[in-house]
Amino acid sequence: MDIEAIYQKPSNHDVKSLLESKFGNKITVKGLEMDRVLVDVADKNDIFEICCYISDNLTFEHCSIVMGLDMIEHMEVIYVLTNYYTGINIELTVKLPLDDLHIPSIALIWEGANWHERETYELFGIIFDGHPKLERLLTPDTYNFYPFRKSYKLRGQE
Amino acid sequence: MVVENTIDTFDAPPEERISRERFETDQMWIYMGPQHPFSHGLWTLKIKVDGEIVTDAEPVIGYLHRGWEKEAENRTYPKIIPMADRLCYSASMTYTHLYCMTVEKALGIEAPDKAKYIRVVADEICRIQSHLMWLAAMGTDLGNLTIFLWAMREREYWLDLNVRLCGQRMTTNYPRIGGVRNDTTELFDRDVLRVTELFEKRLWDIIDMIDDSSIYVSRMKNIGCLTREQCANLGLTGPAMRGCGLDFDLRRDMPYSKYAEMDFEVPVLQDGDAYARYRVRIEEMFQSCLIIKQAMRKIKALGKNAPYRVKVPSKVPAGRTFCKLEDPRGESMMYLVSDGTDKPYRLKVRAPLFTNLSASKPMVKGCRVADVPVVMAMIDVCMGESDR
Numbered sequence: 001m002d003i004e005a006i007y008q009k010p011s012n013h014d015v016k017s018l019l020e021s022k023f024g025n026k027i028t029v030k031g032l033e034m035d036r037v038l039v040d041v042a043d044k045n046d047i048f049e050i051c052c053y054i055s056d057n058l059t060f061e062h063c064s065i066v067m068g069l070d071m072i073e074h075m076e077v078i079y080v081l082t083n084y085y086t087g088i089n090i091e092l093t094v095k096l097p098l099d100d101l102h103i104p105s106i107a108l109i110w111e112g113a114n115w116h117e118r119e120t121y122e123l124f125g126i127i128f129d130g131h132p133k134l135e136r137l138l139t140p141d142t143y144n145f146y147p148f149r150k151s152y153k154l155r156g157q158e
Numbered sequence: 159m160v161v162e163n164t165i166d167t168f169d170a171p172p173e174e175r176i177s178r179e180r181f182e183t184d185q186m187w188i189y190m191g192p193q194h195p196f197s198h199g200l201w202t203l204k205i206k207v208d209g210e211i212v213t214d215a216e217p218v219i220g221y222l223h224r225g226w227e228k229e230a231e232n233r234t235y236p237k238i239i240p241m242a243d244r245l246c247y248s249a250s251m252t253y254t255h256l257y258c259m260t261v262e263k264a265l266g267i268e269a270p271d272k273a274k275y276i277r278v279v280a281d282e283i284c285r286i287q288s289h290l291m292w293l294a295a296m297g298t299d300l301g302n303l304t305i306f307l308w309a310m311r312e313r314e315y316w317l318d319l320n321v322r323l324c325g326q327r328m329t330t331n332y333p334r335i336g337g338v339r340n341d342t343t344e345l346f347d348r349d350v351l352r353v354t355e356l357f358e359k360r361l362w363d364i365i366d367m368i369d370d371s372s373i374y375v376s377r378m379k380n381i382g383c384l385t386r387e388q389c390a391n392l393g394l395t396g397p398a399m400r401g402c403g404l405d406f407d408l409r410r411d412m413p414y415s416k417y418a419e420m421d422f423e424v425p426v427l428q429d430g431d432a433y434a435r436y437r438v439r440i441e442e443m444f445q446s447c448l449i450i451k452q453a454m455r456k457i458k459a460l461g462k463n464a465p466y467r468v469k470v471p472s473k474v475p476a477g478r479t480f481c482k483l484e485d486p487r488g489e490s491m492m493y494l495v496s497d498g499t500d501k502p503y504r505l506k507v508r509a510p511l512f513t514n515l516s517a518s519k520p521m522v523k524g525c526r527v528a529d530v531p532v533v534m535a536m537i538d539v540c541m542g543e544s545d546r
Contacts, residue, residue: 112393
């Protein structure tokens with residue numbers, strides 16, 4: 001193998017082709033920006049497998065954020081993962097139907113995602129299966145509502 | 159001379175004496191906080207101790223949670239700028255800068271060159287004053303009040319520069335979407351170079367006081383150790399990360415504003431203990447001075463007539479944008495989901511300290527109770543941003 005090729009930093013096109021060849025129709029790469037690869041994950045149960053691959057084989061060591069998003073018809077969970085060597089960000093988007101707000105936790109892959117998942121749980125009510133400690137973090141334990149949902153207005157529930 | 163053990167003076171049979179010496183204790187939970195001198199803000203660190211050794215820890219936060227992201231969804235874009243100042247009191251300009259940068263990226267416009275240079279200067283001023291605030295707090299944690307007084311004295315000069323630049327000491331409300339509020343004043347141009355020159359000399363006084371004293375250095379060395387892999391996995395960022403040997407700085411590796419044109423070094427140490435984090439922060443202050451000097455030269459070359467602000471539309475087109483910025487404490491990030499109206503649909507803030515605090519358990523595990531304040535001082539706690 002060419003030495004130059006080994007030491008060349010992989011570009012976002014390489015990341016795209018690697019992801020597509022590995023997971024086929026499980027994912028869709030919907031956009032490519034300078035340092036950002038936007039990926040849609042079709043089935044939420046694949047997320048653990050995909051994150052394992054990104055962490056172990058593509059060496060994305062850092063989980064920047066895990067965030068919830070209320071799109072009224074459905075919920076979304078967005079992951080932004082960073083590679084310290086190349087500076088590329090992979091952005092995974094997973095859609096959750098409103099009647100089944102469960103998704104596998106990735107806190108076992110990146111410990112840094114632990115509190116982000118707890119925060120998303122308490123503010124949106126999305127349940128991360130397999131999380132080591134899924135409890136309320138910022139709000140009191142007595143809260144039985146999810147304040148960041150769109151149905152919750154500033155002055156309280158409608 | 160042999161000093162006899164006091165227990166031998168008891169009139170007790172030998173078996174009982176042995177059992178007294180092996181005094182069995184249960185492990186117990188101690189609540190450090192929310193009002194505790196070490197916590198520097200409202201948060202609690204629950205630690206489980208076995209005698210003097212910490213065996214488990216659990217940070218409790220949320221005392222300052224005010225629903226910042228929800229509030230932002232109900233305000234128009236310009237009205238979020240003063241709110242972004244309140245995310246962190248000691249480095250407010252970095253968050254406002256980050257917010258403006260995110261909205262500019264979503265709008266697809268570029269701020270004028272001059273505004274970018276001014277933002278770089280403002281960011282570095284914030285970095286220095288935030289690090290000085292940390293140095294002062296760390297001094298009191300280590301039991302040295304002189305460091306506190308000296309660092310706070312130096313910090314006042316940098317706060318005065320903020321006054322010269324925009325009339326406010328701390329919550330500055332200075333960057334705007336599409337530029338900055340006003341051009342640099344003549345007083346600022348003159349004083350920023352003077353203060354930088356003076357500060358580079360005076361910082362050595364503080365370093366000499368700490369590094370020449372083996373008492374303070376020995377309190378920091380070999381505690382709170384993390385390896386490079388642990389650090390990356392825990393999501394630690396900023397000086398705490400660079401003290402663990404992870405060579406990554408957003409200013410150099412994913413440059414924003416005008417950092418690509420600046421010539422500076424990123425200090426990285428391999429030790430991974432509290433002393434390495436202290437060294438990294440001190441070095442960063444010197445590098446910030448270098449950046450300020452370079453950026454001020456560029457601003458001078460642009461002249462007083464260069465534009466510093468462009469007009470921007472009030473409605474942001476639908477889309478998803480994120481921006482990252484090297485905060486004094488680590489990687490801060492904003493994720494904006496816009497829907498074409500004049501209010502954000504969702505604005506997520508990644509506060510570096512939120513994740514750094516979650517890593518406190520592996521850091522304090524195995525330490526002695528007296529070392530806990532030193533270890534936690536090295537991640538520079540600021541609760542405003544982590545509770546949001």
